[in-house]
Amino acid sequence: MSGFTLGLTLLGALVLAAVVGWNAWTTRKLAPRQVEMAARDDPADGAAPDPEPREPVFDESEPAPLPVPERKPGLDALIDAIAPIAIDLPVSGEAAQAAMPATRRAGSKPFAIEGLNESSQHWETPQAGRRYTAFQAGVQLANRTGALNEIEYSEFVVKAQAFADAVNGSPEFPEMLHEVARARELDQFAGAHDAQLGFTLLARQAAWSPGFVHQHAARFGFVAGAIPGRMVLPAAHAGHPPMLVLSFDSQAAMAEDPAQSAIREVTLSLDVPQVPRGEQPFLRMRDAAIGLAAGLDGVITDDNGREIRPEALDGVGADLELLYDTLESRDLAAGSPQARRLFG
Template sequence: MSTLQISLAIIGGLVLAAVVAYNAWIARKSAPRTASERGHDSRFHATSRFEDTASPADGNLQEGVSGRIDPVLGDGFEGMSGGEGMADEGHQAPSRGGPVTLNQMVNPADKKAGLDALIDVIIPLQLENAVLGESLLGALPGTRRVGSKPFAVEGQTPTGEWETPRTGQRYRTLQAGVQLANRSGALNDIEFSEFVVKVQAFADAVGASPDFPDMRAEVARARELDAFASAHDAQLGFTLRARSAAWSPGYVAQHAYRLGFLAGSLPGRMVLPGSQGHAPILSLTFDPQAAMADDPEQSALRDIALALEVTHVPRSEQPFVRMREIASFLAEAMDGAVTDDAGHLLSRDTMDHIGADLESLYDALDSRDLAAGSHQARRLFS
């Protein structure tokens, strides 16, 4: 074999080795990023407690994102337009906090239903004699809804408090109510008539005398409340998109856990618990099919969604500030960009404008005694 042939063979071997190495590098780069061995379980099952979690409120996350998030506010709340991209800035990891349990997410006392003249039609029911809670429960209609609106009956305790009838308690005064409006719309004539029929049947069964209000006045009140709610309903959504390599569900969950998120009851959903028993502040979601895959670490995610139900979270939680900090931190930590649904980056000015508009919305809700995060607000905006 000549020197030329040997040289060509060596060059060919080197080229082949380079091609194999390049293909291996490309395959590795295109593979989804996975959780580190020290990270949490990537299979995304709900658990009652996660150790080593932290909240952005515990560690002051620095501001700034390379990217932008899609603001999606409800009808009637204007002023959310796209802007120019932000420059990347460094972020500090949040400090470690104590363990967070799922029991902290909802205050059991806050689950208690309570009729409120602000958002309900309430009909007094006068009883001839005291009635046991067992009898009242047995006389309730099969469904606790009137059309698309919640229907409820309450009894007054000896201390003057209203509660859902319960066994072992005697009641001398009752009231029935139906919600004036929710996200399905305002209470209409047909629903009001159905409500009257249900209340009359219940009253006849327990020996009570109902005092019905004027239908036209209540329906008009429902329409006015619905108009206000439609103009002030706000649901804000950001999208975090991968810049280069995709993410695995475990990789996303590992970073979210460090910020205090917990696995939700649905695959591909995580929630950031509120303080003092309030409803979750934020939700983080991604493709549920990827979360349920046989091997989630091989599932590739190109984007995740961060959402805030503005009317469901108290202003005191500073939900938008925390949402903005969390989005910035995740974008920096996972090499992502915060965008809107159309993929446009959000500028710092746009973020500031959204925050100012949200403050105006909070003020409007407060003026109607429907403060964001209150029991009445969560019922109305549901």
């Protein structure tokens, strides 16, 4: 082989090696980022790195609040049309349960019947083994499906009357047009003050694997939700909606090999009326967004894909304080039973 031919062969081999190396580097750079390995000691101090990944460590210096079961909120004249049902003699809980309608809705609105407990003198959903001296039926005036309409009100009357007949009671229904007008006014207020915030985190370069997202989100208190691709920051009280929700592509979460799934965006959301102001949900959301953006190497954007600088988030928080004030002035404080029902 001549020197010229040998030179060309070596040059070709070098070019091929460079191309292979470039492809390998590019593939590695663009591959979904995986769960990070944790070290027992700083390798700079001469200690060997930990060969096994470890679960995120949480600060246990303060005990976590114990979940407190919540009493189911009862009918409230603020957001319900209520019909008192008078009875001549006490009715057993068993008889009341047998007379209850098969469904607890009138159209798209929640419908409920409560009895006045003879012993406690508290209104409650009829229960076996108790006696009731009066009843009341109610239908919710508005929710996120809209205002109570005439057809739904008529269905409420039919169901309440059937129950009253079964327990030998006499219902007194409020005037339909008045209640429908109240429902429309309440729906208008709710529509003007229903805030659901959302931030999207976009990957700057390499995509993320589901495990990588879970690892970083867990550092801010998020746990896996019941739905694939969904994590939640639990509320302080059992039975309450989650404080925050983090969601990403459910198909990536259900893939046969999740480690090879590529996620390029995750969404943080806060349903403002559902979470008490005192839990500072927006502050938790802000800190999580900034921290996740740093840890995941992502950028915070709005619904239109425009970048949101961390300092701009403070302005959103100030606007929320005004909304909280407005809800409280209407006796519909964020996170209250009435607000959770109205904005549900």
